[in-house]
Amino acid sequence: MDDPLDPLMSEDKVPSYNVVEEIIREIDHTIIIYRVYYLLGIFIYKFQLIKKEKMCIVEIPRALLESQGTNGTRAEQELLKLISTKIEDEECWYELRT
Numbered sequence: 001m002d003d004p005l006d007p008l009m010s011e012d013k014v015p016s017y018n019v020v021e022e023i024i025r026e027i028d029h030t031i032i033i034y035r036v037y038y039l040l041g042i043f044i045y046k047f048q049l050i051k052k053e054k055m056c057i058v059e060i061p062r063a064l065l066e067s068q069g070t071n072g073t074r075a076e077q078e079l080l081k082l083i084s085t086k087i088e089d090e091e092c093w094y095e096l097r098t
Contacts, residue, residue: 007037007038007040008035008036008037009036009037009038009045011036013038014036014038014045014065015062015065015066015068016065016066016068016069016079017036019065019068019069019076019079020033020047020060020065020079020083021033023079023080023083023084024049024083024087027083027084027087027088028051028087030051030052031049031050031051031056031087032049032050032051033047033048033049034048034049034050034055035047035048036048038062039059043061043062043063044059044060044061044062045059045060045061045062045065046058046059047059047060049087050096051093053095053096054093054094054095054096055093055094055096056086056087056092056093056094057092058082058083058086058087058092060079060082060083064078064079064082065079
């Protein structure tokens with residue numbers, strides 16, 4: 001059951017979802033965004049990514065997502081660095097239980 005304090009978010013409710021999706025696709029087109037949660041207490045979006053039989057969780061601050069397009073390339077570069085660093089870290093990826 002989903003935690004009411006960390007609600008599951010639909011694509012249209014996540015700021016700059018398309019930007020995040022595009023960055024992930026550019027890094028590795030085999031990775032999909034499985035689910036996105038919003039952590040209310042700390043204003044973070046938690047993206048659950050899946051690649052083959054593994055999952056990685058990338059936490060992105062709401063302010064960073066909301067600043068995409070308004071803060072120019074600095075915000076875009078910061079988002080790219082955050083996502084790519086996490087995705088490229090082997091320790092981020094863990095086996096899914098079946």
